[in-house]
Structures are given as structure tokens and as C-alpha cells.
Amino acid sequence: MTQPKTIIEKIWNNHIVHQEPGKPDLLYIDLHLIHEVTSPQAFEGLRMKGRKVRRPELTFATMDHNVPTKQRHIIKDEVSKKQMHTLKENCEEFGVPLADIDHPDQGIVHVIGPELGLTQPGKTIVCGDSHTSTHGAFGALAFGIGTSEVEHVLSTQTLGQAPPKTLEVKVNGKLGTGVTAKDLILAVIAKYGVRFGTGYVIEYTGEAVRNLSMEERMTVCNMSIEAGARAGLISPDDTTIEYLRGRRHVPDGEAFDEAAEKWRALATDEGASYDATVEINADEVEPQVTWGTNPSMCIPVSANVPDPASQEKDYEQDAVERALSYMGLEANQPIDSVEIEHVFIGSCTNSRLSDLKKAAEIVRGRKVHDKVTALVVPGSKTVKEQAEAEGLDVIFKTAGFEWRDAGCSMCLAMNDDIVPPGERCASTSNRNFEGRQGNGARTHLVSPEMAAAAALEGHFVDVRKYTNTAVNR
Amino acid sequence: MEPIRVHSGLVYPLNRANVDTDQIIPKQFLKRIERQGFGQFLFYHWRFDEEGEKRDSFTMNKEKYNDASILVAGDNFGCGSSREHAPWAILDYGFKVVIAPSFADIFYNNCVKNGILPVRLTEDETQAIIKKAEHEKLKLTVDLEKQLVVGEKEFNFNFDISDYHKQMLLNGWDEIAVTLTNEDKITAYEQRQQITG
Ligand code: SF4
Numbered sequence: 120m121t122q123p124k125t126i127i128e129k130i131w132n133n134h135i136v137h138q139e140p141g142k143p144d145l146l147y148i149d150l151h152l153i154h155e156v157t158s159p160q161a162f163e164g165l166r167m168k169g170r171k172v173r174r175p176e177l178t179f180a181t182m183d184h185n186v187p188t189k190q191r192h193i194i195k196d197e198v199s200k201k202q203m204h205t206l207k208e209n210c211e212e213f214g215v216p217l218a219d220i221d222h223p224d225q226g227i228v229h230v231i232g233p234e235l236g237l238t239q240p241g242k243t244i245v246c247g248d249s250h251t252s253t254h255g256a257f258g259a260l261a262f263g264i265g266t267s268e269v270e271h272v273l274s275t276q277t278l279g280q281a282p283p284k285t286l287e288v289k290v291n292g293k294l295g296t297g298v299t300a301k302d303l304i305l306a307v308i309a310k311y312g313v314r315f316g317t318g319y320v321i322e323y324t325g326e327a328v329r330n331l332s333m334e335e336r337m338t339v340c341n342m343s344i345e346a347g348a349r350a351g352l353i354s355p356d357d358t359t360i361e362y363l364r365g366r367r368h369v370p371d372g373e374a375f376d377e378a379a380e381k382w383r384a385l386a387t388d389e390g391a392s393y394d395a396t397v398e399i400n401a402d403e404v405e406p407q408v409t410w411g412t413n414p415s416m417c418i419p420v421s422a423n424v425p426d427p428a429s430q431e432k433d434y435e436q437d438a439v440e441r442a443l444s445y446m447g448l449e450a451n452q453p454i455d456s457v458e459i460e461h462v463f464i465g466s467c468t469n470s471r472l473s474d475l476k477k478a479a480e481i482v483r484g485r486k487v488h489d490k491v492t493a494l495v496v497p498g499s500k501t502v503k504e505q506a507e508a509e510g511l512d513v514i515f516k517t518a519g520f521e522w523r524d525a526g527c528s529m530c531l532a533m534n535d536d537i538v539p540p541g542e543r544c545a546s547t548s549n550r551n552f553e554g555r556q557g558n559g560a561r562t563h564l565v566s567p568e569m570a571a572a573a574a575l576e577g578h579f580v581d582v583r584k585y586t587n588t589a590v591n592r
Numbered sequence: 593m594e595p596i597r598v599h600s601g602l603v604y605p606l607n608r609a610n611v612d613t614d615q616i617i618p619k620q621f622l623k624r625i626e627r628q629g630f631g632q633f634l635f636y637h638w639r640f641d642e643e644g645e646k647r648d649s650f651t652m653n654k655e656k657y658n659d660a661s662i663l664v665a666g667d668n669f670g671c672g673s674s675r676e677h678a679p680w681a682i683l684d685y686g687f688k689v690v691i692a693p694s695f696a697d698i699f700y701n702n703c704v705k706n707g708i709l710p711v712r713l714t715e716d717e718t719q720a721i722i723k724k725a726e727h728e729k730l731k732l733t734v735d736l737e738k739q740l741v742v743g744e745k746e747f748n749f750n751f752d753i754s755d756y757h758k759q760m761l762l763n764g765w766d767e768i769a770v771t772l773t774n775e776d777k778i779t780a781y782e783q784r785q786q787i788t789g
Contacts, residue, residue, distance in 0.1 A: 136781045137774050141755050145774060147781050157675065159625035170768070173778075174787070185623065198623040205625050249674040249698060265702035266676040267767070275771045277778055281754065313610055314668045317697055347671065349697050413610050413671075434666065438609060533619045540642070552614040552672060554637050 123388035126354050127285050127320050130260040130385065134243050136277055143279035149242040151272050152228045153180035153215065155206040157247030161270035162209040173276045175214040179237060182206060182220050183227045184533050188496050188523035191220065226499020226525045229253040229467035233337065234501055236366025240355040240382035245272055250467050250549065252343040255352030256336035257359055258385055262349040284394040286319035290327040292401040297586035300335035301469060301566035303327065304342040305407040307399055309417035316348025322387060323353050327401035333362040334473045341468045342549050345414040354386035408454045408579050409551045409564040411442035418454055420581045426450040445553055446561050455579045461544035462493040462574040464567050466530035469547035470498030474567040475506050479514045481571035481585045487519035488577035494521045494536065496528040532557045545573040593707040595764035599688045600733040601661030604652060605722040609666035613699065616678040630677055631684030662732055664691040664721050670699025679706045689734045693718050704757045707764060709736055717749045736761055
């Protein structure tokens, strides 16, 4: 009998091109996604050495980080404009398919890959972007790479990688009403820290994970990197297969059934072992809000901001003190007393149709608080169109939200969507690092539902207050 | 890529854990399409205030660290974004070696590919170096071949590095050229998997 294997080992073994003792394995890459920020130097490297793109048809590019989300074609920043122009030229020169700013498929790279069916179970997927882990939701081995590695993949369609250790994150039980996939992954990172996944590939397992929709799974896998893991994945099942059926780059008819068979067989075998396992009980998870400057600095909405004095080591005290001072918070302050000026619903973590729908449910028939500027930025043009077809834009706009075009936007504020210094934002993105949303900006990570509720009240509030009435209605 | 074998230089101690790549190089500087010239933006918002003046409160601005070429920092250095602009900025500023108890995976790889030597020491060893360098000018020699960090009077620490990364740094390899020596195997794989173009 063959040894039971994890999906991670199966995908790895299927992609080994070459092995040599003392060297990393040379892995074949099935899909290489590209965006404007981390690729120009890689293409330049190819040109300098007279190298080609080995498999342009396995490469797919889009523009997302820099693009304006209103007045689409007025790019004030000359350097941004040049970067986008450079991507277009590079794609033309090397024959790489590109969904540029005018293309109907344009969107955040981690939203459009799955949407188009480019992302499939069993594939190795890379992108010069750390949130490539998102694609792991499909049971793909997907991870972020640096620009030198982008150049390496362009030129060879392979990457040298040392076999990772495997880590199971097992989520027992069920999530409560009003508790989302975002709360779950934030709670995992709050519990185990920002580096427990370093050196590992995570597989998320357990009842609560099986019950997640595909879009919720993407939210979870997206934030694997915030736990230090380059990749995080979920074994494919019926949910995965039904999501993929009928998508553009997925085979159809009999070929689909054959593919689905193969995908199912990739799931981790009964009895396979991991190098490490951590567990969390889903029913203990509450809606979360981050209070500090990394995603593990996170507490339930009912809790108080921590006190530096209660930290054990002096450098931990320093870290909490520095974070509180940057965030303009007092020790022991209840997090739901914290007032906000901005709300951002968007990013590759939470900008898909179901995210927008859930936020719209909270917002419907209500008004954004006077002092709050609130933004909805759909993850792709397709998401935007679908949302408009369902009337979500009207719900948001009537409530006082701005309804924007697709892009990364205020997740990293490389375009004009910036939180001013000292101001505070409830954000559905994935990083609350200092200055992430603008120099001096203060970011609190939350779910789309929590962001919507904060927009209405002007401070954080337990969204279950709204979801319960929604149930009662 | 410049090979690195032995490096002697002054230490700049940055006693912070979880230094993310957004701090190493803020996003507004990622718009350039070149690899050079990022050093001026290293730790930009820590080094400079809103008016672009140097902040006295940030120790890197102290004169005694002006010629530092070894950066010593806390745990989980380089976490966050995959931006290779981070090691480009570190190298361009003049650092050749980064020492920390641990590094984020992508950042570690990015260092090696740019000829920066990332050295993992224990928490205690790192803290000992940091404490010393906070009080006086501290010179260290980092010997990649022997995998040793030594001071003039004290410190003699071993470090681990994979043989492959070591050889890459010692030889300044172009990794793509190395991979292309196995091009026949890539082609054979594509034929087996029926990947045709
Ligand atoms: S939305 Fe944010 S995290 Fe996602 S790819 Fe864009 S910038 Fe990166």
C-alpha cells in the first residue's frame, strides 16, 4: 500500500522537473500571474541577457496596484503611468496576454485568476505578490515570489524550491452567525502569531473550513502570508468543483468530468501526516478587530486594547507601546469605543461578489455616519458588473458610500486612494502595517460586515447586532 | 550579482521585531522600473518626517552609524510583501549583511538572489550584538565560508545556511543560467505533461 500523502506532497511530486542532492527541487510552474509593480525589472533582466519568455501562454498579466478607481483614465502620477505603460510594452514584446485597464477582465490579480478559471486544483501558481496564497483555496500550490524569481519563471517556467514543511490548521466546529471567514483567519493569526507559518505550507482542514464557500476559502488562504506561510491551501471538494464548472479557462463537457475526477483525487489522504498541526475551535471565534500594526495584534470586538505593562518581555512591551502610540490608542480602551473616519471595503481579501452582498445587507436602507468617508472598490470589473446587475451599487450609493472601479486602491494606497495622516480606517484588507494605507494612517482590519456596520455608526460595533435583526426581519 | 565571501563592517542595530517590507521601503517608491537608486528611500518614514527632515529619534540617523554595512534586527525581519525593492534598498544603502533571529521566507530568498548575506543567529546572540552596538561602534566580521560571525574582542557565533544558498552567494551565480543547463529536463517534463505551446 502506498503511504498516505497530503495534497501538498502530491502537487509537489507532480511538478518535479529535476532533483539533485544538496539543491532545491526544480518545480514546473503551471500558471504565472503578473502585475505592473513587481515585473518591470524582471522583463528588463530578460532583455539584458537576450532571453525569452518560455511559455507566454502560461503567463497572464493585469494592472491593479496603481490603477485609479475613479476617473479611470486620469493618472496624475507620471511614474505610475510609466509603470503601467511599461507593463503593456513588455507584454506586447514578449507575447504575454494582458488584461489592461480598458480590458473587461481587468481586476486584482488574485480576484481574476479564480474568476476566469485560470486557477485550478493541483496547479503550481506563482506571482510577484505575497497574497498569491489566495489561489490555494482551490487546492493549488500558490505562492508569492520576488522579482528575480519572476524573471526566473518567465525564462524557464520553473522555480528552484526546497521542499516545504507541512502545517495543518484544523478548525473544529462551526462558525457562529455573523462570524465570517475573515474573523476566523484573524483569530488564527491572533492566537498563533505572525510567524508560526514561516517555512511551512499550510493546509486548512476541519468542519468549519469544509463549510466555507469558495470565496470565503479565498479570504482564509489569502492571509496565510500574514502568518508567515508562503502558501496555504484547502483540499478540493464539491464546493470547489461546482465553483469551477463553466468558467472560461476550465474544460467543459466530458473533459470537465475527467478533470473533476483528478481534482478530487488530489485531496489529502486519510491518515496522511503533517510536520505540525495547530487547532482552533470555530465556535469560540467572535467578530475581530485589529488594534495594532501587524495582523496578530487583533482582539474580539467585545475586548479591550492590551496594556503594555502586562507583556512579559521588555521588547514585547516596547512593541505594544509603539503600536499603541502609532495607532493613537490608550491601553485597556474598549475597541468598540474607537471612532473611525474612513471605511474601505475592497482588496484581494474581501472584494468579491459575496463580500459586497454581505456588506450591502447591513447597509441597506441605512446611512453612513456623517463623519465617515466610505468606499467600496470591487475586486474586478466582472465583480462590479455582477454587483450592479443585483443593484448593490444603488444600495451602497444611497447609503452614502462611494462606488469605485476595480483595483487594489486603499489596500496599499499606491494610487490616489489614501487615508490621511493620523486618520483611522476600518478596512477589509489584509495588512495593518504602519503607513500601509497612507503615511501616518491607522488601519483596523475587519470583515466586510464589520466594516459596513462601523461605517453606519462611526465606531466599531459588534455586527451581530445587525445580522440578528436581519435574521428576524 | 557580486560574490560575498568575508565581510567586515560596522553594525547598525535596529531593535525591532517584525520589521515589514512596507517599513523597509514604503509603497510610494515602488513605482520605478529600475533596480537601482532605492537606498535613499530605505526605512523612509522612520528616517524622515513629513517635511522630509531627518528624525533625530530614529537611531539610524546618528552619525556613528553612517558607515554601517551590517544591519542587525529583531525576529521575523522582512515580513509582509514580496517586494524585492526591499533588499534592493538595503543593498543600495550600503548593507551587505543582515543579521536577525529569523527572516520571512520570501525576503530571505530575495536577499540571497541579490548578494545580501542573511544570517540567522539566536535571539540571545542577536540581542547581545544589538545591546553592544547601541552603546559603541561595533565592528564585526562575517565569514560565509566558515559560517562565523566574530567581533574584535568578543562574539564568536556560528550560523546555519543551506549549502545551495551558500554556494550561490560565494560564487555570485546567475541562477537562470544554472537552471538552463537543465533545459532538456524542462522540455522532457513538458512533453510528459503534454504542455505544448
Ligand atoms: S489588494 Fe492589496 S494585498 Fe491584494 S494584491 Fe492588491 S495591494 Fe496586494
